[in-house]
Amino acid sequence: MTIIPAIDLKDGQVVRLTKGDINSSKVYGEALFFAKEFEKMGAEWIHIVDLNGAFIGEPKNLDEIIKIRKSCNLKIELGGGIRDEDTIKKYIDIGINRVILGSVAIKNLDFTFKMIDKYPIVLGIDAKNGKVSTDGxxxxxxxxxxxxxxxxxxxxxxxIICTDILHDGMLDGININFSESIAKESGINTIASGGFSSIIEIDKVFKNSIINGIIVGKAFYEGKVNLEEIFKKYT
Structure with a gap:
């Protein structure tokens, strides 16, 4: 199982939202600082979302992303506002390890399958009451x-990264059943996201043979979990 710290970028800063509401953003600091910290703690991957890009449909935090790529040896998965092949290629060319497609996958399935055949692609399925959301x-x-x-x-x-929006940023627990359903039906490596709150959840997911990873965001930034201890125990 892979434990992946999250960096959500808004105007060049690390923020966390509650239930995806852009107006709920809380700023935590510089993205590069946290990326370096995650690497020191023992992370292999980081999960970066360009929130500005997700809402307007084009990349908006490229300079900050390039800084992280040049300064860290971490593997990076990146999403937010990626709608065309030129953007995918640009990110792959600067050293992003895999690109997350979300809204465009719903709107243009044929394009998505073409990109899956050409590039290292992750599908982001963000859902509210079981229905897929789009556009940030x-x-x-x-x-x-x-x-x-x-x-x-x-x-x-x-x-596939699956997020239950109603749990995201709430620190009330990941919707494990939702993640299991996605994994079973797709047969694809599945990463659970949204609402992670404690090391107890990692124990549950770790013992679950069909969920392959978990994204940790607000629980770290709010001091609810010690990521360094988690990496030592589970990786």
Whole structure:
């Protein structure tokens, strides 16, 4: 199981949102500082989201992302506002290890499958009440999240990151059942996200053979968990 610290970027700063509401953002500091800290603690991967990009549909924190890439040996998965092949290629060319597609996957499935065949792609399935959200979680579609995940069975997709929006930033626990359903139906490596609150949850996920990773965000920034101890125990 892979434990992946999260860096959400807004205007060049690390922030965390509550239930994806951009107006709820709380600033924690410089992204590069936290990336270096995560590397020191023992992380292998970091999960970066360009929040500005997610809301407007194009990259907006490129300079900060390049700084992190040049200064750390961490593997990076990156999402937020990625809607075309030129952007995917740009990120791969600067050394991003895998690119997360979310909104565009709902809007253009054919394009998504083409990109999966050409690049290291992760699918972000963010859902509210079981329905997939788009555009930085500003809009909720009528697409069932689990049924959507099923369409990628047998593809070259690297992983699926599944987030229950109602739990995100709430520190009330990840929706494990939702993550399990995505994993079972897709047959793809699945990373659970949204609401992680304690090391007890990592124990549950660690013992779960079908969930392959967990994203840790607000629980770290609010001092609820000691990531260094977690990495020592589980990696």
């Amino acid at each position: 979680w500003a809009n909720i579609s009528q697409v069932d999240a689990v049924s959507f995940a099923r369409q990628f069975r047998g593809s070259k997709l690297e992983a």
